[in-house]
Each structure stands twice: as structure tokens, then as C-alpha cells.
Amino acid sequence: MENFRKVRTSEEEMPLPFPDLPPDVVEMKVKEGSKIRNLMNFAMAQMELKGRRQIVFSGCGRAVTKTITCVEIMKRKLGGLHQVTKVRYKTVLEVWESQDPLPDGPAQNLTVHKNVPSICILLSRDPLDPNQTGYQPPEPRHEAGEDTSGSSAKGLKRPLPPPCEELLPKKLQVQVSDSPRGSGTTAGQ
Secondary structure (H helix, E strand, O other): OOOEEEEEEEEOOOOOOOOOOOOOOEEEEEOOOOOHHHHHHHHHHHHHHOOOOEEEEEEEHHHHHHHHHHHHHHHHHHOOOEEEEEEEEEEEEEEEEEOOOOOOOOOOEEEEEEEEEEEEEEEEOOOOOOOOOOEEOOOOOOOOOOOOOOOOOOOOOOOOOOOOHHHOOOOOOEEEOOOOOOOOEEEOO
């Protein structure tokens, strides 16, 4: 493949794997180069300002982790969202062109079909069927004054335990020698 360069990549279009979605549902197609801030600004505006009840995030290949990050941010910011996750494979078509074409001949192309992992996540303000595969109920909300030492809705880390003595750095130890040969003290043992 060192004599070829990628000239085009296209994804197979697949319908969303969720039945009974409203026709105007917003699908956030997350790409590898997408900026999370831009995705979240648009998605939050759709859910808060436009009053959408459902939103779908989808991504494939290297964008899967970014897709999951967006979903987790939205769940933390809005709270009370039901979730259904579907994992599948998507076919990606790559066209490669030869960098050393034959003289007096057409450029040689190579077409590669790849199956890459893909994820679709539906977030809904309305309850979803808890029996469907991939369902996650909303996380319980923490009330004011409640102990949030576990996971917190505000993303606060739980407090660290008190330090154990064996984990503290050892201090310079001084020993007094009783032998007549020694000068009386030794340091650093």
C-alpha cells in the first residue's frame, strides 16, 4: 500500500436501528474530526431551546469513543434521560489511487471494503421500553445535602482517603552507632 494514496472514503448509509422514532428526530452524526464543543452546543440547543424529546448520536470507527463522550455529557447536563444503545458494523468503502501509474496507461485504483464498528445511542426524555436490548434507565438525581461520595451529578471526585504511613515518602533516617569505630552518626540508611 506504500505506492497508493487514499483519495476517497464513503460510508454505507444505514437506517437508524430504533423503531417508532418521530420523523423529525435529530441525528448527531459524530465524525473522527468533530469537535465535541460544537456537537454539544447544537445538541443542547435542540433539547433545551427547541424542546425536542429525543436525540440520536451515531458514530463509527474512531468516532465511537467521541460519540459515547457526547452522550455522557448530555446525560450529566440534562439528567433524567432514558438511553438505548445499539452496536453494529458499518461498511466503509475506501478508494486508493496508485502514485506510480504505468506510462501511457490509466491511473490504477484499488477499492477496499472495511467493516468497522458503529454505535447508535438514543436519548429520550420520555420513558422507553426497559425490556429492549441496550436499555439504560436514567441515573438517580442527588438531592441537596445528600452524600455525593460516589459518582456525582456535578462530576466531583470522591474525597481521597487519609494517607497511610507506608505510602508516605520515607524521611531521612539517622542512626546512632554504638561501635567505637563509627563517628557517632550515619545518615541516609
